[in-house]
Amino acid sequence: MLWTIFLILLVLWALGLLTAYTFGGLIHILLVIALVVLIINLISGRRIT
16 A cells, blocks of 8 residues: 555656646655655565565
8 A cells, every 4th residue: 555655656746847847846745755655664564465
């Protein structure tokens, strides 16, 4: 679940970089959220099977 959220946020961030500079703050917030989700996933270390 966390990986899915991470990938969605990462794709939205990448699309934001390609589209416009007017939403720069929002794009960087999405990047920070994606990184936080990734760090939480790495720290928790749970494997869903």
